[in-house]
């Protein structure tokens with residue numbers, strides 16, 4: 001089993017450095033209630049395709065953060081604060097092992113209504129920027145949590161509360177495939193299969209949901225319609 005490193009930018013005085021650690025797969029597997037080999041595979045795939053995402057813990061879509069400094073907790077020799085490095089003893093059993101990070105950039109020059117609603121800047125934790133060839137883009141953070149019973153039941157992927165500035169994430173809808181409280185509805189009955197990893201769910205289901213949802217928010221009412 002190959003060790004996987006994660007990193008996080010930390011400010012030391014007026015310098016930004018990167019703190020690095022080896023993901024404690026055993027601790028994450030124990031908390032998630034999944035075999036260590038499965039968690040190792042989940043971690044390895046995320047490292048390859050979403051290398052900046054952090055393995056952390058969340059209650060629903062809310063990250064459970066360090067009690068001392070409110071920074072993100074990571075699996076570094078147990079569950080530990082990424083900033084102050086205190087071992088965390090406060091995460092309740094309901095805090096699920098979860099991935100947190102941003103999706104690849106989505107160009108919004110072709111989405112004028114969405115762009116207009118971002119005229120005062122991106123929602124908290126979201127990032128706007130400009131890149132040659134892509135134009136103005138948006139980085140949208142998501143939380144992908146392993147539910148109790150995974151992998152019999154699928155990974156839960158959620159938008160943060162702040163995304164509701166752009167699209168109606170709090171509603172339950174068949175039109176835009178939301179389960180409410182930010183949770184994406186990603187699988188029709190029978191579509192989930194237990195070998196599917198969080199990386200695959202994010203790439204094959206989560207990212208398309210984001211693109212469709214932004215198109216819906218831009219006025220395309222049939223953004224989620226199946227093309228047959």
Ligand SMILES: [Zn+2]
Pocket residue numbers: 066067068069070071081082083084085086
């Ligand atoms: Zn801390």
